Amino acid sequence: MELCPYCPERELSRRYQNVQRKAVNVTETKGRPVCGTDKQTYPTRCHLIRAQCSGHQVSLKHRGSCRECAESRSYALSHRNSSPSKFVPRCRADGSFAPVQCMEGSGCWCSDSNGIPIPGTATRNGKPNCRRYGKSNIRRATNISSRNKRGCTQHDQAAFNTNLIEVFQREYARYQGQQVVGDGGSIREESVVDWKFKALDTNNNNMLDKTEYREFKRLVKKQTVEPILEKRNLYLFSINFQYF
Numbered sequence: 402m403e404l405c406p407y408c409p410e411r412e413l414s415r416r417y418q419n420v421q422r423k424a425v426n427v428t429e430t431k432g433r434p435v436c437g438t439d440k441q442t443y444p445t446r447c448h449l450i451r452a453q454c455s456g457h458q459v460s461l462k463h464r465g466s467c468r469e470c471a472e473s474r475s476y477a478l479s480h481r482n483s484s485p486s487k488f489v490p491r492c493r494a495d496g497s498f499a500p501v502q503c504m505e506g507s508g509c510w511c512s513d514s515n516g517i518p519i520p521g522t523a524t525r526n527g528k529p530n531c532r533r534y535g536k537s538n539i540r541r542a543t544n545i546s547s548r549n550k551r552g553c554t555q556h557d558q559a560a561f562n563t564n565l566i567e568v569f570q571r572e573y574a575r576y577q578g579q580q581v582v583g584d585g586g587s588i589r590e591e592s593v594v595d596w597k598f599k600a601l602d603t604n605n606n607n608m609l610d611k612t613e614y615r616e617f618k619r620l621v622k623k624q625t626v627e628p629i630l631e632k633r634n635l636y637l638f639s640i641n642f643q644y645f
Contacts, residue, residue, distance in 0.1 A: 435449055470498045498514055509527070569593045573592070
């Protein structure tokens with residue numbers, strides 16, 4: 402049974418070393434989800450510590466899963482000054498995604514309660530009428546999700562993000578001729594994502610068109626994620642310069 406990784410002392414501060422010594426005997430197969438200060442849900446506290454080992458600046462925010470829409474919105478608003486065009490999701494009072502989502506300069510589209518865009522609903526001008534999809538497309542997407550026993554949890558999303566970050570970090574390191582340390586934690590994630598997006602955005606319109614993210618879809622299919630999660634993250638990546 403795999404144990405939490407013990408980070409090399411030369412790569413950790415004294416605070417993180419102490420955390421590691423306390424957690425080194427905790428297995429990754431036990432424990433409950435925790436929410437990190439990066440707004441991401443980790444399957445266990447051990448997984449959060451592993452992220453710390455790789456150099457990610459994150460600490461425990463609270464036990465239990467993050468509220469996905471609310472946490473995503475809070476994170477986006479807190480970083481909006483550095484990127485005015487960042488996508489900020491709209492949420493319902495119960496924490497689910499609102500049926501209409503918009504991004505300044507890109508348009509609006511219909512979304513189900515899990516934040517998955519409804520195909521063919523995007524508009525450049527004005528907001529789409531998403532009520533007519535409430536009893537068909539949105540319900541159908543929800544039913545498909547409920548029939549899938551495994552589903553697409555926030556844990557899957559965290560794994561999805563981590564896997565893609567590592568893939569892009571290795572590509573970026575080869576491009577720059579750098580040596581990747583460990584899982585690539587020495588390379589800033591923001592630099593990697595920005596570099597990858599610009600490489601894919603061949604027409605420089607700050608969006609990934611259908612023909613432009615074919616290569617990105619090919620990479621995603623190599624990751625072990627559920628189709629419904631893949632679809633949502635692909636779309637959010639194309640409109641938000643990030644996937645996390």
